[in-house]
Amino acid sequence: MTGPLVVIGDVLLDVDIVGSSSRLCPDAPVPVVEQAEERPRPGGAGMAALLAAAEGRDVVLVTALADDDPGRRLRAMLERHVDVAAFHLHGGTPCKLRIRSGGQSVARLDAGEGQAMDGPVGPRVAEAISGAGAVLVSDYGRGVTRHRAVRSLLADLPPGVPVVWDPHPRGEPPVPGVVRLLTPNEEEAARLAAADGADIAGFGLSAAGRRGRHLGRSWGIEGVAVTLGSEGALLCDGSEAPFLAPAEPARGDSCGAGDSFAAGAVQALADGGPLTAAVTEGVRRASEFVRAGAAAGVAAQLAETGSARLVPERGEDAWDVVERTRRAGGTVVATGGCFDLLHAGHVSMLQQARRLGDCLVVCVNSDASVRRRKGPSRPVTPAADRVRVLEALSDVDAAVVFDDDTPAPLLERLRPDVWVKGSDYAGTTLPEAETVRAHGGEVVLLPMLEGRSTTRLLSTTKGHAS
Structure with a gap:
Protein backbone atom coordinates (compact mmCIF):
# COMPACT_ATOMS: atom_id res chain seq x y z
CA MET A 1 0.00 0.00 0.00
CA THR A 305 -4.10 8.20 27.86
CA GLY A 306 -5.30 10.05 24.77
CA SER A 307 -4.71 6.85 22.78
CA ALA A 308 -7.29 4.64 21.11
CA ARG A 309 -4.98 1.63 21.32
CA LEU A 310 -6.77 -1.25 23.00
CA VAL A 311 -5.00 -4.24 24.53
CA PRO A 312 -7.33 -7.12 25.39
CA GLU A 313 -7.23 -8.30 28.96
CA ARG A 314 -5.42 -11.57 29.30
CA GLY A 315 -7.50 -14.59 30.16
CA GLU A 316 -7.51 -15.95 33.70
CA ASP A 317 -4.50 -18.10 34.54
CA ALA A 318 -4.27 -20.63 37.36
CA TRP A 319 -3.35 -17.98 39.92
CA ASP A 320 -6.30 -15.78 38.94
CA VAL A 321 -8.65 -18.77 39.24
CA VAL A 322 -7.35 -19.71 42.68
CA GLU A 323 -7.49 -16.13 43.97
CA ARG A 324 -11.03 -15.61 42.67
CA THR A 325 -12.22 -18.90 44.18
CA ARG A 326 -10.66 -18.18 47.56
CA ARG A 327 -12.12 -14.65 47.66
CA ALA A 328 -15.55 -16.21 47.21
CA GLY A 329 -14.91 -18.74 50.00
CA GLY A 330 -14.78 -21.66 47.55
CA THR A 331 -12.81 -24.91 47.46
CA VAL A 332 -9.76 -25.21 45.20
CA VAL A 333 -9.26 -28.63 43.62
CA ALA A 334 -6.11 -29.58 41.70
CA THR A 335 -4.87 -32.63 39.88
CA GLY A 336 -1.87 -33.41 37.74
CA GLY A 337 -0.29 -35.65 35.15
CA CYS A 338 1.17 -35.86 31.67
CA PHE A 339 -2.14 -36.00 29.76
CA ASP A 340 -0.12 -36.92 26.67
CA LEU A 341 -3.01 -38.43 24.73
CA LEU A 342 -6.25 -37.33 26.34
CA HIS A 343 -8.59 -40.32 26.65
CA ALA A 344 -11.87 -41.29 28.32
CA GLY A 345 -10.09 -42.23 31.57
CA HIS A 346 -8.68 -38.71 31.87
CA VAL A 347 -12.03 -37.11 31.11
CA SER A 348 -13.84 -39.25 33.69
CA MET A 349 -11.34 -38.36 36.43
CA LEU A 350 -11.45 -34.65 35.58
CA GLN A 351 -15.25 -34.65 35.72
CA GLN A 352 -15.22 -36.31 39.14
CA ALA A 353 -12.51 -33.99 40.41
CA ARG A 354 -14.39 -30.84 39.40
CA ARG A 355 -17.40 -31.97 41.45
CA LEU A 356 -15.29 -31.89 44.62
CA GLY A 357 -14.98 -28.10 44.71
CA ASP A 358 -15.50 -24.75 43.01
CA CYS A 359 -12.61 -24.77 40.55
CA LEU A 360 -10.24 -27.33 39.04
CA VAL A 361 -6.61 -26.52 38.22
CA VAL A 362 -4.65 -29.12 36.24
CA CYS A 363 -0.87 -29.33 36.78
CA VAL A 364 0.73 -30.57 33.56
CA ASN A 365 4.19 -32.14 33.24
CA SER A 366 6.46 -30.19 30.87
CA ASP A 367 7.92 -31.92 27.83
CA ALA A 368 11.26 -32.38 29.61
CA SER A 369 9.53 -33.73 32.69
CA VAL A 370 7.59 -36.25 30.59
CA ARG A 371 10.77 -37.42 28.85
CA ARG A 372 12.44 -38.04 32.21
CA ARG A 373 9.46 -40.11 33.34
CA LYS A 374 8.40 -41.87 30.15
CA GLY A 375 11.50 -42.02 27.95
CA PRO A 376 12.84 -40.21 24.87
CA SER A 377 9.86 -41.07 22.65
CA ARG A 378 7.45 -39.13 24.84
CA PRO A 379 5.59 -36.88 24.92
CA VAL A 380 3.68 -37.46 21.72
CA THR A 381 1.90 -34.12 22.16
CA PRO A 382 3.84 -30.95 23.17
CA ALA A 383 2.92 -29.19 26.39
CA ALA A 384 1.29 -26.16 24.71
CA ASP A 385 -1.12 -28.43 22.83
CA ARG A 386 -1.86 -30.54 25.92
CA VAL A 387 -2.73 -27.39 27.86
CA ARG A 388 -4.95 -26.10 25.06
CA VAL A 389 -6.91 -29.36 24.90
CA LEU A 390 -7.33 -29.50 28.68
CA GLU A 391 -8.51 -25.90 28.94
CA ALA A 392 -11.10 -26.58 26.25
CA LEU A 393 -12.85 -29.02 28.63
CA SER A 394 -15.73 -27.48 30.54
CA ASP A 395 -14.60 -29.12 33.81
CA VAL A 396 -11.11 -27.54 33.71
CA ASP A 397 -10.83 -23.95 34.92
CA ALA A 398 -7.09 -23.58 34.24
CA ALA A 399 -3.98 -25.58 33.41
CA VAL A 400 -0.39 -24.78 34.37
CA VAL A 401 2.87 -26.47 33.27
CA PHE A 402 5.59 -27.54 35.74
CA ASP A 403 9.12 -28.71 34.92
CA ASP A 404 10.07 -30.49 38.15
CA ASP A 405 9.98 -34.26 38.61
CA THR A 406 7.05 -33.86 41.01
CA PRO A 407 4.38 -31.17 41.28
CA ALA A 408 5.34 -30.44 44.90
CA PRO A 409 7.05 -27.06 44.23
CA LEU A 410 4.05 -25.92 42.19
CA LEU A 411 1.62 -27.11 44.88
CA GLU A 412 3.58 -25.09 47.43
CA ARG A 413 2.32 -22.04 45.52
CA LEU A 414 -1.16 -23.26 44.59
CA ARG A 415 -2.00 -24.69 48.05
CA PRO A 416 -5.09 -26.59 46.87
CA ASP A 417 -7.76 -27.67 49.33
CA VAL A 418 -8.01 -31.01 47.52
CA TRP A 419 -5.33 -32.81 45.48
CA VAL A 420 -6.72 -35.54 43.24
CA LYS A 421 -4.95 -38.55 41.76
CA GLY A 422 -6.25 -41.69 40.06
CA SER A 423 -6.88 -44.92 41.94
CA ASP A 424 -3.93 -46.49 40.10
CA TYR A 425 -1.78 -44.67 42.69
CA ALA A 426 -3.37 -46.66 45.55
CA GLY A 427 -0.72 -48.20 47.81
CA THR A 428 2.04 -45.90 46.55
CA THR A 429 3.69 -42.95 48.25
CA LEU A 430 2.86 -39.63 46.65
CA PRO A 431 5.83 -37.27 47.17
CA GLU A 432 3.54 -34.22 46.91
CA ALA A 433 1.12 -35.41 49.62
CA GLU A 434 3.14 -33.92 52.45
CA THR A 435 3.16 -30.51 50.73
CA VAL A 436 -0.61 -30.57 50.22
CA ARG A 437 -1.37 -31.56 53.82
CA ALA A 438 1.13 -29.06 55.26
CA HIS A 439 -1.18 -26.29 54.04
CA GLY A 440 -4.39 -27.87 55.29
CA GLY A 441 -5.29 -29.70 52.08
CA GLU A 442 -6.26 -33.33 51.56
CA VAL A 443 -5.25 -35.96 49.00
CA VAL A 444 -7.96 -38.16 47.50
CA LEU A 445 -7.87 -40.98 44.94
CA LEU A 446 -10.63 -41.27 42.36
CA PRO A 447 -11.66 -44.37 40.40
CA MET A 448 -10.23 -44.82 36.91
CA LEU A 449 -11.89 -46.39 33.89
CA GLU A 450 -10.46 -49.86 33.34
CA GLY A 451 -8.19 -50.38 30.37
CA ARG A 452 -7.69 -46.70 29.53
CA SER A 453 -4.13 -45.40 29.50
CA THR A 454 -1.89 -43.48 27.12
CA THR A 455 0.71 -46.28 27.18
CA ARG A 456 -1.90 -48.85 26.15
CA LEU A 457 -3.20 -46.55 23.39
CA LEU A 458 0.29 -46.09 21.98
CA SER A 459 1.13 -49.81 22.12
CA THR A 460 -2.17 -50.62 20.37
CA THR A 461 -1.40 -48.07 17.65
CA LYS A 462 2.09 -49.51 17.13
CA GLY A 463 0.64 -53.00 16.90
CA HIS A 464 -1.80 -51.94 14.18
CA ALA A 465 0.96 -50.08 12.32
CA SER A 466 3.17 -53.18 12.27
Whole structure:
Protein backbone atom coordinates (compact mmCIF):
# COMPACT_ATOMS: atom_id res chain seq x y z
CA MET A 1 0.00 0.00 0.00
CA THR A 2 1.59 3.25 -1.14
CA GLY A 3 -1.03 5.80 -0.08
CA PRO A 4 -2.82 6.20 3.26
CA LEU A 5 -5.85 4.25 4.37
CA VAL A 6 -8.85 6.46 3.66
CA VAL A 7 -11.99 5.96 5.73
CA ILE A 8 -15.10 7.48 4.17
CA GLY A 9 -18.39 7.79 5.99
CA ASP A 10 -20.67 9.36 8.55
CA VAL A 11 -19.33 10.35 11.97
CA LEU A 12 -21.38 10.44 15.15
CA LEU A 13 -20.64 11.61 18.67
CA ASP A 14 -21.20 8.77 21.12
CA VAL A 15 -21.31 9.58 24.83
CA ASP A 16 -21.63 7.10 27.69
CA ILE A 17 -22.77 8.43 31.04
CA VAL A 18 -21.46 5.75 33.41
CA GLY A 19 -22.38 5.55 37.08
CA SER A 20 -23.76 3.29 39.78
CA SER A 21 -27.34 2.72 40.82
CA SER A 22 -28.70 1.28 44.06
CA ARG A 23 -32.15 2.89 44.35
CA LEU A 24 -35.16 4.01 42.36
CA CYS A 25 -36.31 7.55 41.81
CA PRO A 26 -39.08 8.44 44.32
CA ASP A 27 -41.37 9.96 41.68
CA ALA A 28 -41.02 7.22 39.03
CA PRO A 29 -39.88 3.56 38.85
CA VAL A 30 -36.56 4.41 37.20
CA PRO A 31 -33.04 3.92 38.57
CA VAL A 32 -31.11 6.82 40.02
CA VAL A 33 -27.62 6.82 38.47
CA GLU A 34 -25.11 8.39 40.86
CA GLN A 35 -21.43 9.39 40.61
CA ALA A 36 -21.90 9.64 36.86
CA GLU A 37 -18.89 10.10 34.59
CA GLU A 38 -19.07 11.24 30.96
CA ARG A 39 -17.07 9.20 28.41
CA PRO A 40 -17.26 10.62 24.88
CA ARG A 41 -15.90 8.94 21.76
CA PRO A 42 -16.23 9.19 17.99
CA GLY A 43 -18.79 6.82 16.54
CA GLY A 44 -19.55 5.50 13.07
CA ALA A 45 -16.76 6.08 10.57
CA GLY A 46 -14.86 7.99 13.26
CA MET A 47 -14.56 4.82 15.36
CA ALA A 48 -13.35 2.80 12.35
CA ALA A 49 -10.73 5.46 11.55
CA LEU A 50 -9.50 5.58 15.15
CA LEU A 51 -9.15 1.80 15.32
CA ALA A 52 -7.13 1.74 12.10
CA ALA A 53 -4.89 4.57 13.29
CA ALA A 54 -4.34 2.78 16.61
CA GLU A 55 -2.61 0.02 14.64
CA GLY A 56 -0.04 2.51 13.36
CA ARG A 57 -1.61 3.28 9.96
CA ASP A 58 -1.62 6.66 8.27
CA VAL A 59 -5.36 7.33 8.12
CA VAL A 60 -7.37 10.07 6.44
CA LEU A 61 -11.01 10.39 7.43
CA VAL A 62 -13.35 11.82 4.78
CA THR A 63 -16.61 12.86 6.39
CA ALA A 64 -19.12 15.68 6.86
CA LEU A 65 -19.07 17.78 10.03
CA ALA A 66 -21.36 20.52 11.30
CA ASP A 67 -20.01 23.64 12.95
CA ASP A 68 -21.73 23.00 16.28
CA ASP A 69 -20.49 21.94 19.70
CA PRO A 70 -20.71 18.15 19.05
CA GLY A 71 -19.01 18.65 15.68
CA ARG A 72 -16.18 20.61 17.24
CA ARG A 73 -15.77 17.99 19.98
CA LEU A 74 -15.56 15.28 17.35
CA ARG A 75 -12.99 17.13 15.30
CA ALA A 76 -10.83 17.75 18.38
CA MET A 77 -10.88 14.06 19.34
CA LEU A 78 -10.21 12.82 15.82
CA GLU A 79 -7.48 15.24 14.73
CA ARG A 80 -5.16 13.98 17.46
CA HIS A 81 -5.02 10.62 15.65
CA VAL A 82 -6.14 10.95 12.01
CA ASP A 83 -6.09 13.51 9.22
CA VAL A 84 -9.63 14.86 8.85
CA ALA A 85 -10.86 15.97 5.42
CA ALA A 86 -14.39 17.23 6.05
CA PHE A 87 -17.07 18.99 4.08
CA HIS A 88 -20.25 20.60 5.38
CA LEU A 89 -22.91 18.64 7.26
CA HIS A 90 -26.38 20.24 6.99
CA GLY A 91 -28.19 20.21 10.34
CA GLY A 92 -27.00 19.11 13.78
CA THR A 93 -24.23 16.60 14.37
CA PRO A 94 -25.75 13.17 15.22
CA CYS A 95 -25.29 12.33 18.90
CA LYS A 96 -26.08 9.14 20.80
CA LEU A 97 -26.04 9.28 24.58
CA ARG A 98 -26.23 6.08 26.61
CA ILE A 99 -26.82 6.11 30.37
CA ARG A 100 -25.16 3.00 31.83
CA SER A 101 -25.01 1.38 35.23
CA GLY A 102 -23.71 -2.02 36.27
CA GLY A 103 -22.52 -2.76 32.74
CA GLN A 104 -26.03 -2.28 31.31
CA SER A 105 -27.66 0.54 29.36
CA VAL A 106 -30.46 2.19 31.32
CA ALA A 107 -31.55 4.59 28.57
CA ARG A 108 -30.39 5.98 25.21
CA LEU A 109 -31.03 9.47 23.89
CA ASP A 110 -30.52 10.33 20.20
CA ALA A 111 -30.20 13.88 18.90
CA GLY A 112 -29.05 15.59 15.72
CA GLU A 113 -30.46 14.73 12.31
CA GLY A 114 -27.70 16.19 10.18
CA GLN A 115 -27.32 15.01 6.57
CA ALA A 116 -24.54 15.37 4.02
CA MET A 117 -26.10 17.10 1.02
CA ASP A 118 -24.77 17.35 -2.53
CA GLY A 119 -22.47 20.28 -3.11
CA PRO A 120 -18.75 21.07 -3.26
CA VAL A 121 -16.48 18.87 -1.13
CA GLY A 122 -13.27 20.86 -1.60
CA PRO A 123 -9.83 19.94 -2.92
CA ARG A 124 -8.72 18.26 0.32
CA VAL A 125 -11.42 15.59 0.03
CA ALA A 126 -10.70 15.02 -3.66
CA GLU A 127 -6.97 14.74 -2.98
CA ALA A 128 -7.50 12.28 -0.12
CA ILE A 129 -9.72 9.86 -2.06
CA SER A 130 -7.72 9.96 -5.30
CA GLY A 131 -4.48 9.31 -3.39
CA ALA A 132 -5.79 6.44 -1.26
CA GLY A 133 -3.80 3.22 -0.91
CA ALA A 134 -6.90 1.46 0.44
CA VAL A 135 -10.44 2.59 1.25
CA LEU A 136 -12.93 1.68 3.95
CA VAL A 137 -16.43 3.01 3.38
CA SER A 138 -18.28 3.11 6.69
CA ASP A 139 -21.88 3.95 5.84
CA TYR A 140 -24.18 5.03 8.68
CA GLY A 141 -26.99 6.34 6.49
CA ARG A 142 -26.26 10.06 6.94
CA GLY A 143 -25.52 10.91 3.32
CA VAL A 144 -21.75 10.86 2.92
CA THR A 145 -21.88 7.75 0.70
CA ARG A 146 -24.80 9.26 -1.25
CA HIS A 147 -22.87 12.41 -2.10
CA ARG A 148 -22.35 12.57 -5.86
CA ALA A 149 -18.83 13.95 -5.71
CA VAL A 150 -17.73 11.27 -3.23
CA ARG A 151 -19.21 8.49 -5.38
CA SER A 152 -17.60 9.93 -8.51
CA LEU A 153 -14.19 10.02 -6.81
CA LEU A 154 -14.63 6.40 -5.68
CA ALA A 155 -15.59 5.34 -9.21
CA ASP A 156 -12.34 6.84 -10.53
CA LEU A 157 -10.07 4.87 -8.18
CA PRO A 158 -7.38 2.74 -9.86
CA PRO A 159 -8.30 -0.98 -10.07
CA GLY A 160 -5.56 -2.05 -7.63
CA VAL A 161 -6.91 -0.05 -4.66
CA PRO A 162 -8.81 -2.41 -2.31
CA VAL A 163 -12.17 -1.05 -1.19
CA VAL A 164 -14.17 -2.48 1.72
CA TRP A 165 -17.76 -1.30 2.05
CA ASP A 166 -19.47 -1.57 5.45
CA PRO A 167 -23.15 -0.99 4.53
CA HIS A 168 -26.17 0.36 6.37
CA PRO A 169 -29.82 -0.47 5.62
CA ARG A 170 -30.60 3.25 5.33
CA GLY A 171 -27.47 3.91 3.31
CA GLU A 172 -26.57 3.67 -0.33
CA PRO A 173 -25.69 0.67 -2.51
CA PRO A 174 -21.93 0.37 -3.14
CA VAL A 175 -20.39 2.22 -6.05
CA PRO A 176 -20.47 -0.31 -8.92
CA GLY A 177 -17.24 -1.96 -9.98
CA VAL A 178 -14.92 -0.76 -7.20
CA VAL A 179 -15.77 -2.75 -4.05
CA ARG A 180 -13.81 -5.88 -3.26
CA LEU A 181 -15.44 -6.81 0.06
CA LEU A 182 -18.89 -6.03 1.51
CA THR A 183 -19.28 -6.51 5.29
CA PRO A 184 -22.95 -6.54 6.41
CA ASN A 185 -24.05 -8.16 9.64
CA GLU A 186 -26.86 -10.75 9.59
CA GLU A 187 -29.67 -8.22 10.00
CA GLU A 188 -28.19 -5.86 7.43
CA ALA A 189 -27.70 -8.68 4.93
CA ALA A 190 -31.35 -9.74 5.35
CA ARG A 191 -32.67 -6.20 4.90
CA LEU A 192 -30.37 -5.41 1.98
CA ALA A 193 -31.26 -8.63 0.17
CA ALA A 194 -34.99 -8.03 0.74
CA ALA A 195 -34.70 -4.44 -0.52
CA ASP A 196 -32.95 -5.85 -3.60
CA GLY A 197 -35.95 -8.08 -4.31
CA ALA A 198 -34.62 -11.36 -2.90
CA ASP A 199 -37.11 -13.44 -0.88
CA ILE A 200 -34.66 -15.39 1.30
CA ALA A 201 -36.28 -16.80 4.42
CA GLY A 202 -34.64 -18.45 7.40
CA PHE A 203 -31.74 -17.72 9.69
CA GLY A 204 -28.30 -19.07 10.56
CA LEU A 205 -25.45 -20.05 8.26
CA SER A 206 -27.62 -21.29 5.41
CA ALA A 207 -29.64 -18.09 5.13
CA ALA A 208 -26.54 -15.92 5.61
CA GLY A 209 -24.80 -17.76 2.81
CA ARG A 210 -27.71 -17.38 0.39
CA ARG A 211 -28.04 -13.68 1.16
CA GLY A 212 -24.31 -13.14 0.82
CA ARG A 213 -24.23 -14.89 -2.55
CA HIS A 214 -27.22 -12.89 -3.75
CA LEU A 215 -25.68 -9.55 -2.78
CA GLY A 216 -22.38 -10.48 -4.38
CA ARG A 217 -24.03 -11.42 -7.68
CA SER A 218 -26.50 -8.52 -7.70
CA TRP A 219 -23.96 -5.83 -6.87
CA GLY A 220 -20.98 -7.34 -8.71
CA ILE A 221 -18.80 -7.67 -5.61
CA GLU A 222 -16.05 -10.26 -5.34
CA GLY A 223 -16.61 -11.05 -1.67
CA VAL A 224 -19.45 -10.60 0.83
CA ALA A 225 -18.57 -11.30 4.47
CA VAL A 226 -21.71 -11.64 6.61
CA THR A 227 -20.67 -11.08 10.22
CA LEU A 228 -22.33 -13.46 12.68
CA GLY A 229 -21.47 -12.00 16.07
CA SER A 230 -19.99 -14.65 18.38
CA GLU A 231 -19.94 -17.20 15.54
CA GLY A 232 -17.48 -15.19 13.42
CA ALA A 233 -18.02 -14.26 9.77
CA LEU A 234 -19.10 -16.13 6.63
CA LEU A 235 -17.31 -15.19 3.39
CA CYS A 236 -19.18 -15.74 0.13
CA ASP A 237 -16.71 -15.23 -2.71
CA GLY A 238 -18.11 -17.28 -5.57
CA SER A 239 -16.57 -20.53 -4.33
CA GLU A 240 -18.74 -23.62 -4.13
CA ALA A 241 -18.66 -23.50 -0.33
CA PRO A 242 -18.39 -20.29 1.72
CA PHE A 243 -15.48 -19.76 4.10
CA LEU A 244 -16.28 -19.47 7.82
CA ALA A 245 -13.84 -17.56 10.03
CA PRO A 246 -14.82 -18.58 13.59
CA ALA A 247 -14.55 -16.13 16.44
CA GLU A 248 -12.71 -16.70 19.70
CA PRO A 249 -15.01 -16.54 22.74
CA ALA A 250 -15.43 -12.92 23.82
CA ARG A 251 -17.93 -11.61 26.33
CA GLY A 252 -18.90 -7.99 26.65
CA ASP A 253 -20.46 -5.02 24.93
CA SER A 254 -20.31 -5.52 21.15
CA CYS A 255 -20.92 -1.85 20.28
CA GLY A 256 -18.40 -0.96 17.57
CA ALA A 257 -17.36 -4.55 16.83
CA GLY A 258 -18.50 -4.19 13.21
CA ASP A 259 -16.25 -1.16 12.77
CA SER A 260 -13.36 -3.13 14.24
CA PHE A 261 -14.04 -6.04 11.86
CA ALA A 262 -14.13 -3.78 8.80
CA ALA A 263 -10.99 -1.90 9.86
CA GLY A 264 -9.10 -5.15 10.33
CA ALA A 265 -10.29 -6.55 7.01
CA VAL A 266 -9.31 -3.52 4.94
CA GLN A 267 -5.87 -3.40 6.51
CA ALA A 268 -5.27 -7.07 5.62
CA LEU A 269 -6.28 -6.36 2.02
CA ALA A 270 -4.05 -3.27 1.98
CA ASP A 271 -1.13 -5.52 2.93
CA GLY A 272 -1.84 -7.76 -0.05
CA GLY A 273 -3.75 -10.52 1.71
CA PRO A 274 -6.55 -12.55 0.09
CA LEU A 275 -10.20 -12.24 1.09
CA THR A 276 -9.98 -15.23 3.45
CA ALA A 277 -7.10 -13.61 5.33
CA ALA A 278 -8.98 -10.31 5.47
CA VAL A 279 -12.08 -11.91 6.99
CA THR A 280 -10.00 -13.93 9.45
CA GLU A 281 -8.14 -10.81 10.55
CA GLY A 282 -11.40 -8.89 10.85
CA VAL A 283 -12.86 -11.55 13.14
CA ARG A 284 -9.70 -11.60 15.26
CA ARG A 285 -9.74 -7.81 15.65
CA ALA A 286 -13.44 -7.76 16.52
CA SER A 287 -13.00 -10.48 19.16
CA GLU A 288 -10.08 -8.63 20.75
CA PHE A 289 -12.06 -5.39 20.60
CA VAL A 290 -14.97 -6.89 22.56
CA ARG A 291 -12.66 -8.53 25.11
CA ALA A 292 -10.86 -5.22 25.64
CA GLY A 293 -14.04 -3.33 26.46
CA ALA A 294 -15.32 -2.48 22.97
CA ALA A 295 -16.29 1.12 22.21
CA ALA A 296 -16.57 1.96 25.91
CA GLY A 297 -12.97 0.81 26.28
CA VAL A 298 -11.91 3.20 23.51
CA ALA A 299 -13.63 6.05 25.36
CA ALA A 300 -11.82 5.14 28.58
CA GLN A 301 -8.47 4.96 26.77
CA LEU A 302 -9.03 8.33 25.13
CA ALA A 303 -9.85 9.85 28.51
CA GLU A 304 -6.95 8.26 30.38
CA THR A 305 -4.10 8.20 27.86
CA GLY A 306 -5.30 10.05 24.77
CA SER A 307 -4.71 6.85 22.78
CA ALA A 308 -7.29 4.64 21.11
CA ARG A 309 -4.98 1.63 21.32
CA LEU A 310 -6.77 -1.25 23.00
CA VAL A 311 -5.00 -4.24 24.53
CA PRO A 312 -7.33 -7.12 25.39
CA GLU A 313 -7.23 -8.30 28.96
CA ARG A 314 -5.42 -11.57 29.30
CA GLY A 315 -7.50 -14.59 30.16
CA GLU A 316 -7.51 -15.95 33.70
CA ASP A 317 -4.50 -18.10 34.54
CA ALA A 318 -4.27 -20.63 37.36
CA TRP A 319 -3.35 -17.98 39.92
CA ASP A 320 -6.30 -15.78 38.94
CA VAL A 321 -8.65 -18.77 39.24
CA VAL A 322 -7.35 -19.71 42.68
CA GLU A 323 -7.49 -16.13 43.97
CA ARG A 324 -11.03 -15.61 42.67
CA THR A 325 -12.22 -18.90 44.18
CA ARG A 326 -10.66 -18.18 47.56
CA ARG A 327 -12.12 -14.65 47.66
CA ALA A 328 -15.55 -16.21 47.21
CA GLY A 329 -14.91 -18.74 50.00
CA GLY A 330 -14.78 -21.66 47.55
CA THR A 331 -12.81 -24.91 47.46
CA VAL A 332 -9.76 -25.21 45.20
CA VAL A 333 -9.26 -28.63 43.62
CA ALA A 334 -6.11 -29.58 41.70
CA THR A 335 -4.87 -32.63 39.88
CA GLY A 336 -1.87 -33.41 37.74
CA GLY A 337 -0.29 -35.65 35.15
CA CYS A 338 1.17 -35.86 31.67
CA PHE A 339 -2.14 -36.00 29.76
CA ASP A 340 -0.12 -36.92 26.67
CA LEU A 341 -3.01 -38.43 24.73
CA LEU A 342 -6.25 -37.33 26.34
CA HIS A 343 -8.59 -40.32 26.65
CA ALA A 344 -11.87 -41.29 28.32
CA GLY A 345 -10.09 -42.23 31.57
CA HIS A 346 -8.68 -38.71 31.87
CA VAL A 347 -12.03 -37.11 31.11
CA SER A 348 -13.84 -39.25 33.69
CA MET A 349 -11.34 -38.36 36.43
CA LEU A 350 -11.45 -34.65 35.58
CA GLN A 351 -15.25 -34.65 35.72
CA GLN A 352 -15.22 -36.31 39.14
CA ALA A 353 -12.51 -33.99 40.41
CA ARG A 354 -14.39 -30.84 39.40
CA ARG A 355 -17.40 -31.97 41.45
CA LEU A 356 -15.29 -31.89 44.62
CA GLY A 357 -14.98 -28.10 44.71
CA ASP A 358 -15.50 -24.75 43.01
CA CYS A 359 -12.61 -24.77 40.55
CA LEU A 360 -10.24 -27.33 39.04
CA VAL A 361 -6.61 -26.52 38.22
CA VAL A 362 -4.65 -29.12 36.24
CA CYS A 363 -0.87 -29.33 36.78
CA VAL A 364 0.73 -30.57 33.56
CA ASN A 365 4.19 -32.14 33.24
CA SER A 366 6.46 -30.19 30.87
CA ASP A 367 7.92 -31.92 27.83
CA ALA A 368 11.26 -32.38 29.61
CA SER A 369 9.53 -33.73 32.69
CA VAL A 370 7.59 -36.25 30.59
CA ARG A 371 10.77 -37.42 28.85
CA ARG A 372 12.44 -38.04 32.21
CA ARG A 373 9.46 -40.11 33.34
CA LYS A 374 8.40 -41.87 30.15
CA GLY A 375 11.50 -42.02 27.95
CA PRO A 376 12.84 -40.21 24.87
CA SER A 377 9.86 -41.07 22.65
CA ARG A 378 7.45 -39.13 24.84
CA PRO A 379 5.59 -36.88 24.92
CA VAL A 380 3.68 -37.46 21.72
CA THR A 381 1.90 -34.12 22.16
CA PRO A 382 3.84 -30.95 23.17
CA ALA A 383 2.92 -29.19 26.39
CA ALA A 384 1.29 -26.16 24.71
CA ASP A 385 -1.12 -28.43 22.83
CA ARG A 386 -1.86 -30.54 25.92
CA VAL A 387 -2.73 -27.39 27.86
CA ARG A 388 -4.95 -26.10 25.06
CA VAL A 389 -6.91 -29.36 24.90
CA LEU A 390 -7.33 -29.50 28.68
CA GLU A 391 -8.51 -25.90 28.94
CA ALA A 392 -11.10 -26.58 26.25
CA LEU A 393 -12.85 -29.02 28.63
CA SER A 394 -15.73 -27.48 30.54
CA ASP A 395 -14.60 -29.12 33.81
CA VAL A 396 -11.11 -27.54 33.71
CA ASP A 397 -10.83 -23.95 34.92
CA ALA A 398 -7.09 -23.58 34.24
CA ALA A 399 -3.98 -25.58 33.41
CA VAL A 400 -0.39 -24.78 34.37
CA VAL A 401 2.87 -26.47 33.27
CA PHE A 402 5.59 -27.54 35.74
CA ASP A 403 9.12 -28.71 34.92
CA ASP A 404 10.07 -30.49 38.15
CA ASP A 405 9.98 -34.26 38.61
CA THR A 406 7.05 -33.86 41.01
CA PRO A 407 4.38 -31.17 41.28
CA ALA A 408 5.34 -30.44 44.90
CA PRO A 409 7.05 -27.06 44.23
CA LEU A 410 4.05 -25.92 42.19
CA LEU A 411 1.62 -27.11 44.88
CA GLU A 412 3.58 -25.09 47.43
CA ARG A 413 2.32 -22.04 45.52
CA LEU A 414 -1.16 -23.26 44.59
CA ARG A 415 -2.00 -24.69 48.05
CA PRO A 416 -5.09 -26.59 46.87
CA ASP A 417 -7.76 -27.67 49.33
CA VAL A 418 -8.01 -31.01 47.52
CA TRP A 419 -5.33 -32.81 45.48
CA VAL A 420 -6.72 -35.54 43.24
CA LYS A 421 -4.95 -38.55 41.76
CA GLY A 422 -6.25 -41.69 40.06
CA SER A 423 -6.88 -44.92 41.94
CA ASP A 424 -3.93 -46.49 40.10
CA TYR A 425 -1.78 -44.67 42.69
CA ALA A 426 -3.37 -46.66 45.55
CA GLY A 427 -0.72 -48.20 47.81
CA THR A 428 2.04 -45.90 46.55
CA THR A 429 3.69 -42.95 48.25
CA LEU A 430 2.86 -39.63 46.65
CA PRO A 431 5.83 -37.27 47.17
CA GLU A 432 3.54 -34.22 46.91
CA ALA A 433 1.12 -35.41 49.62
CA GLU A 434 3.14 -33.92 52.45
CA THR A 435 3.16 -30.51 50.73
CA VAL A 436 -0.61 -30.57 50.22
CA ARG A 437 -1.37 -31.56 53.82
CA ALA A 438 1.13 -29.06 55.26
CA HIS A 439 -1.18 -26.29 54.04
CA GLY A 440 -4.39 -27.87 55.29
CA GLY A 441 -5.29 -29.70 52.08
CA GLU A 442 -6.26 -33.33 51.56
CA VAL A 443 -5.25 -35.96 49.00
CA VAL A 444 -7.96 -38.16 47.50
CA LEU A 445 -7.87 -40.98 44.94
CA LEU A 446 -10.63 -41.27 42.36
CA PRO A 447 -11.66 -44.37 40.40
CA MET A 448 -10.23 -44.82 36.91
CA LEU A 449 -11.89 -46.39 33.89
CA GLU A 450 -10.46 -49.86 33.34
CA GLY A 451 -8.19 -50.38 30.37
CA ARG A 452 -7.69 -46.70 29.53
CA SER A 453 -4.13 -45.40 29.50
CA THR A 454 -1.89 -43.48 27.12
CA THR A 455 0.71 -46.28 27.18
CA ARG A 456 -1.90 -48.85 26.15
CA LEU A 457 -3.20 -46.55 23.39
CA LEU A 458 0.29 -46.09 21.98
CA SER A 459 1.13 -49.81 22.12
CA THR A 460 -2.17 -50.62 20.37
CA THR A 461 -1.40 -48.07 17.65
CA LYS A 462 2.09 -49.51 17.13
CA GLY A 463 0.64 -53.00 16.90
CA HIS A 464 -1.80 -51.94 14.18
CA ALA A 465 0.96 -50.08 12.32
CA SER A 466 3.17 -53.18 12.27
